[in-house]
Every structure is written in C-alpha cells, then in structure tokens.
Amino acid sequence: MKLVLDNLTKEFGEFVAVDHVNLTMTNGVYGLLGVNGAGKTTLMRMLCTLLKPTGGDIYCNGKDIFQLDGEYRNLLGYLPQDFGFYPEFSVKDYLFYIAAIKGIRPIVARKRAKELIARVGLTKVENKKLKKLSGGMKRRVGIAQAMLNNPQILILDEPTAGLDPNERIRFRNLISELSEERLVLLSTHIVSDIEYIANEILMMKGGAIVNEGTLDEIISTMPEKVWDCIVPQQSVSALTKRYKVSNIKSENQSVNLRIISAEKPCETAICVHPSLEDVFLYYFGEKVGDENDTF
Amino acid sequence: MMRMTRFELKKIFLKPVNKIVFIILAISLCVVSYFAIGDVDYVDENGEKSTGIAAASALQGKKNEWAGYITDDILRKVLEENEHIINSEEYLSTDMIEKEKAYSKKQGFSDIREMINQAFGGFQDYNYYRADSVTQEEIRSFYDRRTDNLIEWLNSEEQESRYSEQEKQFLISQYGKLETPFYYEYADGWAALLEYAPSIIMLAVLITVFLVSGIFSDEIQLKADSIFFSARLGRDKAIAAKIKAGFIVVTSVYWIMILLYSGIVLAVLGIGGAGCSIQNGFANWKSFYNITYLQDYLLTVLGGYLGNLFILFLSMLASAKTHSKALAVTIPFIILFIPSFLNGISVLSEVLGLLPDQLLQVCTAIKTFNLYQVGTKVVGAVPIIFVMYSILFCILLPVLYQVYRKTEIK
Ligand SMILES: Nc1ncnc2c1ncn2[C@@H]1O[C@H](COP(=O)(O)OP(=O)(O)OP(=O)(O)O)[C@@H](O)[C@H]1O
Numbered sequence: 148m149k150l151v152l153d154n155l156t157k158e159f160g161e162f163v164a165v166d167h168v169n170l171t172m173t174n175g176v177y178g179l180l181g182v183n184g185a186g187k188t189t190l191m192r193m194l195c196t197l198l199k200p201t202g203g204d205i206y207c208n209g210k211d212i213f214q215l216d217g218e219y220r221n222l223l224g225y226l227p228q229d230f231g232f233y234p235e236f237s238v239k240d241y242l243f244y245i246a247a248i249k250g251i252r253p254i255v256a257r258k259r260a261k262e263l264i265a266r267v268g269l270t271k272v273e274n275k276k277l278k279k280l281s282g283g284m285k286r287r288v289g290i291a292q293a294m295l296n297n298p299q300i301l302i303l304d305e306p307t308a309g310l311d312p313n314e315r316i317r318f319r320n321l322i323s324e325l326s327e328e329r330l331v332l333l334s335t336h337i338v339s340d341i342e343y344i345a346n347e348i349l350m351m352k353g354g355a356i357v358n359e360g361t362l363d364e365i366i367s368t369m370p371e372k373v374w375d376c377i378v379p380q381q382s383v384s385a386l387t388k389r390y391k392v393s394n395i396k397s398e399n400q401s402v403n404l405r406i407i408s409a410e411k412p413c414e415t416a417i418c419v420h421p422s423l424e425d426v427f428l429y430y431f432g433e434k435v436g437d438e439n440d441t442f
Numbered sequence: 443m444m445r446m447t448r449f450e451l452k453k454i455f456l457k458p459v460n461k462i463v464f465i466i467l468a469i470s471l472c473v474v475s476y477f478a479i480g481d482v483d484y485v486d487e488n489g490e491k492s493t494g495i496a497a498a499s500a501l502q503g504k505k506n507e508w509a510g511y512i513t514d515d516i517l518r519k520v521l522e523e524n525e526h527i528i529n530s531e532e533y534l535s536t537d538m539i540e541k542e543k544a545y546s547k548k549q550g551f552s553d554i555r556e557m558i559n560q561a562f563g564g565f566q567d568y569n570y571y572r573a574d575s576v577t578q579e580e581i582r583s584f585y586d587r588r589t590d591n592l593i594e595w596l597n598s599e600e601q602e603s604r605y606s607e608q609e610k611q612f613l614i615s616q617y618g619k620l621e622t623p624f625y626y627e628y629a630d631g632w633a634a635l636l637e638y639a640p641s642i643i644m645l646a647v648l649i650t651v652f653l654v655s656g657i658f659s660d661e662i663q664l665k666a667d668s669i670f671f672s673a674r675l676g677r678d679k680a681i682a683a684k685i686k687a688g689f690i691v692v693t694s695v696y697w698i699m700i701l702l703y704s705g706i707v708l709a710v711l712g713i714g715g716a717g718c719s720i721q722n723g724f725a726n727w728k729s730f731y732n733i734t735y736l737q738d739y740l741l742t743v744l745g746g747y748l749g750n751l752f753i754l755f756l757s758m759l760a761s762a763k764t765h766s767k768a769l770a771v772t773i774p775f776i777i778l779f780i781p782s783f784l785n786g787i788s789v790l791s792e793v794l795g796l797l798p799d800q801l802l803q804v805c806t807a808i809k810t811f812n813l814y815q816v817g818t819k820v821v822g823a824v825p826i827i828f829v830m831y832s833i834l835f836c837i838l839l840p841v842l843y844q845v846y847r848k849t850e851i852k
Pocket residue numbers: 159162163164181182183184185186187188189190228336852
C-alpha cells in the first residue's frame with residue numbers, strides 16, 4: 148500500500164488550509180501532530196475523498212484516488228474527528244448498515260460486526276440504542292465501523308480526544324493492535340499518544356508538514372538544547388520571558404523549570420535529553436496538551 | 443441495494459417524531475372521510491335530514507327510480523313532477539318542516555332538475571328556480587342548450603379575445619362529442635369522493651414531506667455524512683437506495699391513504715354510477731372533458747400520485763442541495779398556497795393551470811377552461827400536466843442523484 152500526496156493544497160477562499168503537502172506513506176503508523184487549525188482534518192478529509200483538493204493530487208498505488216472512486220474507498224476506513232450516529236439505531240444495526248454501504252456481503256458483515264464488537268468491548272451493549280452510549284463507547288463504535296471492511300488504509304482523526312486517561316490508554320492499545328499490516332494515519336495534538344503508537348511522526352503547521360521522521364529523528368533535528376534547572380520563585384518570570392519553557396513545577400520555595408535554549412539559561416541548569424514535547428514546543432512555540440488535556 | 447433501502451426506511455420509521463406524523467395522517471384520513479360522507483344527505487318524508495349509510499341507501503333508492511337514459515320523455519316527466527310539487531301545500535307553506543317535506547319528494551330527480559337549471563340558465567349564471575319555469579315545449583332543446591350556452595359565452599364581449607378561433611372550435615366540438623341522451627344513475631358516492639379527493643391528496647403531500655425531507659439531509663445534520671460518503675458505495679448505490687426509500691415511502695403512504703379513503707367513502711355511499719358521464723350532475727355540467735365518474739376518479743388519484751412524487755422529490759432535491767430540512771418541508775406549502783393567492787389574476791390563469799398543484803386536484807382542473815395550443819392541436823390542461831410532470835419527474839431523479847453525489851464535507 149502506497150499513498151502519495153503530490154503538492155496537495157486546499158484553499159477556502161483566500162485561506163490556505165493545506166499548503167502544498169508532499170508526502171509518501173506506506174504501511175505503518177503515521178502520527179500527524181499539529182495545533183488546532185493546523186489543517187489536519189482538512190488533509191484527512193481529502194484523503195477520504197470527502198473534499199476535493201484545490202491543487203495537487205493524491206495517488207494510491209499510482210492511481211488518482213478520485214478516479215478510483217469506490218474502488219479506493221473500498222480500501223478505506225475512516226474515523227472522523229467530530230461525527231454523529233443515527234441515534235435510534237442499535238450498535239448492531241448501525242454496524243450492519245455501515246457494512247451495507249461499504250458493500251460487504253451480509254454473511255461476512257455479520258461475522259465481522261460480531262468480531263469487532265467483541266474486540267472493542269461492546270458485546271454487552273450491542274443491542275442498545277446509540278443515543279444511550281457514553282462518549283467513549285461511541286468512539287469504540289466509531290473505530291469498529293472504520294474496521295468493518297478490514298481497510299488497508301485507516302484514517303483516524305483525533306481518536307483519543309475527549310477520553311478519560313484510562314479509556315485513552317485502552318483505546319491507544321486497541322489502535323496499536325489494529326494497526327498491523329496497514330497504513331494508519333492518525334492525528335492528535337496529544338504528544339504522548341504519538342510517542343506510544345506512531346512509527347513515523349508528521350508535524351503540521353499552518354497547513355504544511357514542517358518536520359517528519361521517527362521519534363528519534365525528530366528529536367535529533369532539534370537545534371537547541373533542553374535544560375533542567377531549579378530556580379528561586381522570584382526569577383521565574385524573568386526566565387519565562389526570555390526562554391521557551393516547556394514545563395514549570397513548583398517545589399517548596401523553588402521552582403523546577405524545563406527550558407529550551409541554545410545557551411545555558413542559568414548557572415544551575417543541567418542539559419537533559421529532549422522529549423517530543425520539547426520539540427513540539429520548539430517548533431510550534433506553544434505548549435501542547437498533555438495526557439489530561441490541561442494546558 | 444435492498445439491504446440499504448431497508449435501513450433507509452428503518453431510519454425513517456424509528457424516528458420518534460415520525461410517530462406523530464403517522465398519527466396526523468390517520469386523523470386526516472378520518473376527518474376527510476367524515477366530511478365526504480356527510481356530503482350526502484337524505485330528507486325523509488317527515489322532513490328530517492340524515493346522513494350516513496342508511497341515508498345514502500335511501501337516497502340511492504329514490505334517485506334510481508329515475509335511473510336510465512334521460513330522454514325527452516323523462517325530462518317532461520321531471521317537469522310534471524316538479525310542477526306538481528311546487529304547487530303543493532307543503533311547498534307553499536312557510537313552515538320549514540313542511541318545505542323540507544316538499545324537498546323530500548324532489549330528491550329523486552334533484553340531479554336532473556339541477557341540469558335543467560344549468561341548461562336554461564346562462565353559461566355563467568345559476569338560478570335554482572329556473573327549472574320551475576321551463577315549459578314542456580322548451581325542454582326539447584335541453585341538450586342543445588348546453589352547446590348554445592357555450593357558444594353564446596364564447597362570443598360574449600368579455601370572452602371574445604380570450605380564445606382563438608381554433609380553441610373555440612375545439613370546445614364546441616368537445617361539447618358536441620358528448621353522448622346524449624345521458625345515462626343517469628345515482629352517483630353521489632363518486633361525486634362526494636371526488637369533492638374531497640383534493641383535500642386528502644394535498645394533506646398526503648403536506649404530511650408526507652415530514653417523513654421524506656430528512657432522507658437527504660439527516661446524515662449532514664447528524665454529522666454522519668463523513669462516514670456515509672467515505673464508504674465504498676456512499677457516492678453511488680447508497681444514494682440510489684435513498685431515492686428508492688423515498689419512492690417507497692411516498693408511494694405507500696399515498697396509496698394507503700387513497701385506498702382507505704376511497705374504500706370508506708364508497709362503502710358508505712355506494713359505488714353506483716361509476717359509468718355515468720361526469721356532466722351528469724350538478725358539479726361538472728360544463729366540463730369539456732367527456733369522461734365518466736370512474737375515469738375522473740382514476741385521473742384524479744393518478745394525478746395526485748404523480749403530484750405527490752413530483753413535489754416530494756423536488757423537496758428532497760432541495761434538502762440534498764441545501765442540507766436544510768426546514769426548507770425542504772416548506773416547498774410543498776409554497777407550491778400549494780402561492781397559486782391560491784394569484785388565483786384572482788386572470789392573465790395568469792393559463793400559467794396557473796399548469797402548476798404542479800393542479801395535479802393534486804385533477805377533478806377540479808377538469809372543470810377549468812384553460813386551453814393550450816400544442817403544435818396544431820388544442821388541448822386542455824389535464825393531459826399537458828400529466829405528460830409534463832412525468833417528464834420532469836424523470837429528469838428530477840438523476841439530478842437528485844448527481845447533486846447528492848457531489849456533496850463535499852466542509
Ligand atoms: N469549510 C471550511 N471553510 C473555511 N475554512 C475552513 C473550513 N474547514 C476548515 N477551515 C479552516 O482551515 C483550517 C484548518 O482546519 P482543520 O479543521 O483542518 O484543522 P485541524 O488541524 O484539524 O484542527 P483541530 O486540531 O482543531 O481539529 C482552520 O483554520 C479552519 O478554520
């Protein structure tokens with residue numbers, strides 16, 4: 148499986164949401180990391196043939212995906228970022244319906260749906276109406292529907308957003324399991340998700356991919372150093388004004404700061420190994436959400 | 443495909459608000475049937491008025507005493523009988539009950555008497571007492587008077603420029619083609635059925651739109667559209683399944699309503715008179731369409747079906763294009779109510795005669811004098827709207843398919 152994005156561009160009027168993206172993806176898990184409004188969803192929608200690019204092309208194994216049409220969508224599983232269900236359908240009904248519009252034969256559909264319901268842990272609620280499910284359960288139904296056709300290309304837009312920490316870990320593991328032998332592209336603005344699941348990281352900013360590579364590669368591209376220093380309370384504001392600070396932790400009278408800087412920011416600073424979070428901060432100039440989505 | 447259609451239907455039938463829609467449909471059916479049945483009343487020899495199955499059957503008995511061809515002899519007998527009654531004590535009394543008693547005796551030939559009123563009144567005038575002064579001599583011109591009135595009207599000052607010579611000839615020849623003498627029989631069941639048919643047909647459109655307007659907009663409103671359109675069949679067969687579901691809903695709701703309505707009304711009022719020509723009564727005396735009650739009924743219900751299909755698919759197209767259920771729901775209301783505001787403007791009459799609301803009331807359109815030149819032929823509005831909207835409906839389906847197919851998720 149090979150997806151090639153060739154100068155892919157999407158403009159909404161004057162605004163460029165996706166800006167000349169060139170990218171080649173093969174089997175493996177790609178983590179698309181970017182702040183709100185970076186263009187992640189727009190890029191994914193084009194990959195799902197939901198939006199027509201205003202420039203450039205997308206090729207699947209050498210063929211234009213918009214020309215392949217149904218044949219391409221047959222390979223595709225998509226979990227949208229913000230999606231809805233038919234509230235009156237039960238979990239089973241819903242999966243059977245999606246299987247039908249995916250063109251899966253009824254016998255196969257029944258077997259697949261049953262397997263997936265068990266896999267995502269929804270067996271107990273399979274006859275419940277969708278409107279009665281919790282947010283986390285709905286997301287499981289979402290991933291189950293994406294997997295129905297055993298897709299070669301799985302696109303997950305912020306699959307872990309809005310989940311509690313336990314649910315997020317379970318969901319993360321589920322995605323890892325499901326990711327074997329296919330091309331998975333998942334977007335998030337949560338760094339730890341990417342660290343756990345993705346083999347390849349794509350950093351997106353202002354519609355463009357600004358950096359790509361494995362975790363180590365990305366970290367090694369960081370031109371500045373990361374410093375850990377313990378300073379008294381009163382010098383904190385001066386330091387945060389001068390440097391990019393990726394973490395602040397108060398300890399009694401003093402404060403532990405994690406600073407990104409080319410030079411040593413203060414006498415007591417110790418040079419430490421950079422994390423993806425530091426790199427994110429360096430490139431995007433702002434802090435990303437951590438596990439609990441606190442900023 | 444069938445599987446997808448079944449799910450589309452399931453989406454409609456599981457929606458809680460649609461239960462209310464079905465209740466409203468059932469109520470409409472009962473109310474309209476009730477009115478149609480109440481349209482036929484019988485006054486017994488004591489002057490007491492009643493309606494319902496027994497009344498209809500009594501009236502049928504009275505009227506069918508006059509069943510058969512309305513020859514000069516019969517017409518003369520009607521005049522005699524009428525004269526007898528209007529000179530009776532009961533008729534001349536000022537007491538309402540006594541007057542009703544007199545009317546009771548007239549009921550049997552009241553339809554024929556009404557035709558005499560129309561034949562001997564002007565084309566545009568109506569006088570209930572006109573029959574009372576028609577002489578035995580005059581009555582011989584009964585059938586000729588129908589055409590004579592028409593010609594007089596066509597040549598009158600107000601109408602002179604309205605129709606071309608060819609159109610006038612068309613009307614006159616249509617009148618001439620009507621077979622005389624008329625075969626008469628009690629047909630009040632059909633008359634009442636047709637009188638209220640437009641109401642039930644229009645209610646069907648106005649209510650069914652709530653069921654179908656979501657077929658093409660619910661995915662978008664529920665945000666289920668990304669998954670729908672990224673599925674393999676989401677841009678072809680799944681759309682065809684939606685169209686099919688719309689067709690099934692419109693068709694089944696319409697025919698269930700119509701068949702129940704017709705069944706109830708005819709069961710109570712009787713099915714006699716199906717083969718009588720429609721001119722054979724009060725309402726359609728002037729119509730230039732030479733058809734029977736049964737044909738009128740069939741045209742009305744088939745026209746209503748075509749109208750339901752056209753208007754409801756137009757509204758589905760609107761919801762597919764704009765993603766707005768609210769707009770889709772208002773379309774039938776606009777189509778039905780705008781023409782009635784413009785009705786007074788006579789220059790628009792020809793245009794109004796071809797609007798889709800006419801399909802919902804073919805039995806009314808049949809009484810309207812709108813003529814159109816098609817090539818070298820003159821035709822009435824009814825055949826035109828049947829052909830025109832069948833074609834438009836066939837165009838509508840692929841347009842709907844293409845419009846929905848091109849939906850982008852923004
Ligand atoms: N239909 C649209 N019309 C106009 N602008 C749009 C449209 N869709 C997206 N945009 C803009 O394009 C930019 C990228 O949006 P997109 O939803 O792709 O970002 P994102 O990276 O998914 O953000 P988030 O993390 O919040 O989901 C945003 O600035 C957004 O306002």
